Structures are given as structure tokens and as C-alpha cells.
Amino acid sequence: MKMRINSIVDMAQAILAERVGSAARLVDATAGNGKDTLFLAQNSPPHATVWSLDIQPEALCKSRRLAEENGVANKVRFILDSHANLASYLDWADVVMFNLGYCPGGDRTVFTKPDSTVAAIKAAAELLTPQGLLSIVAYPGTEAGFCEHAAVQDLVSHLPRPDFFVWCWQAVNAVNTTNPAVSSPILYIVFRTGRSKDKGDKETKQ
Structure with missing residues (x-):
């Protein structure tokens, strides 16, 4: 699929697109406005299932509405x-996406926190099937985002090889003219290698 890359989120989707196309179980761990949920639902096989999680009812309503408007809500839970409770809903996944921070256009006082984010990423990494992919977009340009990114970076940099390979992308020529010290968003891609992993399933709680 052809994709226009204008943001770090676009980059994440472009990298994941091929794997999404053959995935059976996919997760948007930070539903927000539902754009990653829509991407996963639209570009995965007809039989695939997408889990879309958020702690804000308003975010899930937006995600559901977007999926319904595009005719893919039947694929999404x-x-x-x-x-952080991701592992309560499924035992394996082929693709997991995180877009940290707050929901664009939503309540900026509600944002992802280091402790729950680290717990969620640990769970997601363990859920990944062989050849599975995990994407994490972090925003170190704010005080809260800086602390969260530091925790994420520490976690992913210590994922054991050869079970996992981790890559990092960041726009190096994106300068904040107001504060040059502010860092641009960072994308991590975690790839789980081909070692065997049992597939099971836990009943989804609705």
C-alpha cells in the first residue's frame, strides 16, 4: 500500500503495513481518536480482530464512530x-501499536503515565508472536513525556536478544524554534524473532 509520510505516526504505520496485511490479531493499545484502530482494521485480513483500548469513554466513542463510518467496526473489540491490563484480554498478538501522550483534541490532563506504559509494553512484548511487531510513539518534548520516554527507552533497550530486535526513528532536522532543547517525537519498533511461542486466548471482557 502507498502511504504519505508526514508524521512519526505515518512512519509507524508504513513500517507495520506489510505485517498488518497478514495479521490475525492486532492491538491499538492507546485508541485516542481511533486513527491507529482504523489503520489496523482497514489493512488487516477480513478475518482479523482488532483490540482497541483506552481509559477514556470519549476516546472509545470516537474510535467506534470512526470505525463505523468506515465500515470496519465489526472487526474491532x-x-x-x-x-496495562492488556494481557487480561488476549494471550497473543501479531501487531501492537502505542501512541503515547494525550488524546489530540481531548483532555490534556489525561495522558499516559510511565508506570502503566512500561507495564503495558512489557505485556505487549510477551504477547507478540514470532515475526510480530510492536510500535511505540513517544513524545519527550513535554515534562511528562520526557519522563515517560526515559522509562520506555530504558525498557526497550534492555529487551533480550536474540528474542527481540529494537529500532528507533526520530526526525533529526525538526527543530522547535521556541525551545531548541525540546526533542521531537520518537518511534520505536520492536520485532520478535522466530522462536516458538504457544498461542492461546483469553475470553475478551466487554
Whole structure:
């Protein structure tokens, strides 16, 4: 599929697109406005299932509405819960996406936190099937985002090889003219290698 890359989120989707096309179980761990949920639902096989999680009812309503408007809501399980509880809903996944921070256009006082984010990423990494992919977009340009990114970076940099490979992308020529010290968003891609992993399933809680 052809994609226009204008943001770090576009980059994440472009990298994941091929794997999404053959995935059976996919997760948007931070539903927000539902754009990653829509991407996963639209570009995965007809039989695939997408889990879309958020702690904000308004975010899930937006995600559901967007999926319904695009005719893919039947593929999505919308879950009102913290992504830290991801493992309560499924035992394996082929693709997992995180877009940290706050929901664009939503309540900026509600944002992802280091402790729950780290717990969620740990769970997601363990859920990944062989050849599975995990994407994490972090925003170190704010005080809260800086602390969260530091925790994420520490976690992913210590994922054990050869079970996992981790890559990092960041726009190096994107300068904040107001504050040059502010860092641009960062994308991490975690790839799980081909070692065997049992597939099971836990009943989804709606």
C-alpha cells in the first residue's frame, strides 16, 4: 500500500503495513481518536480482530464512530480499560501499536503515565508472536513525556536478544524554534524473532 509520510505516526504505520496485511490479531493499545484502530482494521485480513483500548469513554466513542463510518467496526473489540491490563484480554498478538501522550483534541490532563506504559509494553512484548511487531510513539518534548520516554527507552533497550530486535526513528532536522532543547517525537519498533511461542486466548471482557 502507498502511504504519505508526514508524521512519526505515518512512519509507524508504513513500517507495520506489510505485517498488518497478514495479521490475525492486532492491538491499538492507546485508541485516542481511533486513527491507529482504523489503520489496523482497514489493512488487516477480513478475518482479523482488532483490540482497541483506552481509559477514556470519549476516546472509545470516537474510535467506534470512526470505525463505523468506515465500515470496519465489526472487526474491532472496544475495551474501556488501561493498556496495562492488556494481557487480561488476549494471550497473543501479531501487531501492537502505542501512541503515547494525550488524546489530540481531548483532555490534556489525561495522558499516559510511565508506570502503566512500561507495564503495558512489557505485556505487549510477551504477547507478540514470532515475526510480530510492536510500535511505540513517544513524545519527550513535554515534562511528562520526557519522563515517560526515559522509562520506555530504558525498557526497550534492555529487551533480550536474540528474542527481540529494537529500532528507533526520530526526525533529526525538526527543530522547535521556541525551545531548541525540546526533542521531537520518537518511534520505536520492536520485532520478535522466530522462536516458538504457544498461542492461546483469553475470553475478551466487554
